[in-house]
Amino acid sequence: QKEVEQNSGPLSVPEGAIASLNCTYSDRGSQSFFWYRQYSGKSPELIMFIYSNGDKEDGRFTAQLNKASQYVSLLIRDSQPSDSATYLCAVIFGNEKLTFGTGTRLTIIP
Amino acid sequence: DAGVIQSPRHEVTEMGQEVTLRCKPISGHNSLFWYRQTMMRGLELLIYFNNNVPIDDSGMPEDRFSAKMPNASFSTLKIQPSEPRDSAVYFCASSPGTAVYEQYFGPGTRLTVT
Numbered sequence: 001q002k003e004v005e006q007n008s009g010p011l012s013v014p015e016g017a018i019a020s021l022n023c024t025y026s027d028r029g030s031q032s033f034f035w036y037r038q039y040s041g042k043s044p045e046l047i048m049f050i051y052s053n054g055d056k057e058d059g060r061f062t063a064q065l066n067k068a069s070q071y072v073s074l075l076i077r078d079s080q081p082s083d084s085a086t087y088l089c090a091v092i093f094g095n096e097k098l099t100f101g102t103g104t105r106l107t108i109i110p
Numbered sequence: 111d112a113g114v115i116q117s118p119r120h121e122v123t124e125m126g127q128e129v130t131l132r133c134k135p136i137s138g139h140n141s142l143f144w145y146r147q148t149m150m151r152g153l154e155l156l157i158y159f160n161n162n163v164p165i166d167d168s169g170m171p172e173d174r175f176s177a178k179m180p181n182a183s184f185s186t187l188k189i190q191p192s193e194p195r196d197s198a199v200y201f202c203a204s205s206p207g208t209a210v211y212e213q214y215f216g217p218g219t220r221l222t223v224t
């Protein structure tokens with residue numbers, strides 16, 4: 001059973017600080033990794049994807065991938081109240097199917 | 111460019127009735143996915159299509175669920191007969207496919223079966 005594990009939280013971070021969200025996955029052969037943001041009552045929104053080891057930055061967001069450790073993380077710099085949401089990690093195991101983690105609920109405290 | 115379109119946005123029906131959910135993927139996307147989300151089970155993949163062909167339906171819970179994609183711009187998910195445990199939010203997503211795997215979700219259909 002291919003799995004994606006996330007800490008469900010809630011994770012509380014002061015406004016302006018760095019929020020760090022973590023995800024581990026079970027299949028060493030996985031090649032594609034995604035972070036989705038989901039506001040309450042809304043659909044998941046793709047915010048980052050990463051395919052290669054290392055860091056990928058997009059604005060205030062940085063995705064980090066370590067395939068040897070089977071670990072992917074999302075850093076949010078200068079956290080804003082509008083970043084409060086559930087963050088879903090997703091991994092493709094072999095084919096196009098995304099397997100989602102259960103999500104981490106993030107709250108940014110003003 | 112329009113995103114993924116789903117209809118209806120909300121559906122309330124009685125147990126035993128047939129329910130049909132509709133999805134229009136992003137134009138040019140080759141893959142389409144149906145998901146179900148509940149508090150208990152999170153986001154679950156039900157079925158996905160590539161170039162209108164069902165590739166993997168292992169997530170379809172039982173024979174009461176069926177999905178079709180008659181052309182590249184339209185898909186349906188049908189539940190017949192519906193049961194209260196089918197109450198959930200159903201999302202459709204599409205991706206370009208062919209080595210580009212980012213999926214984009216529609217707004218979802220909130221289904222309530224009483």
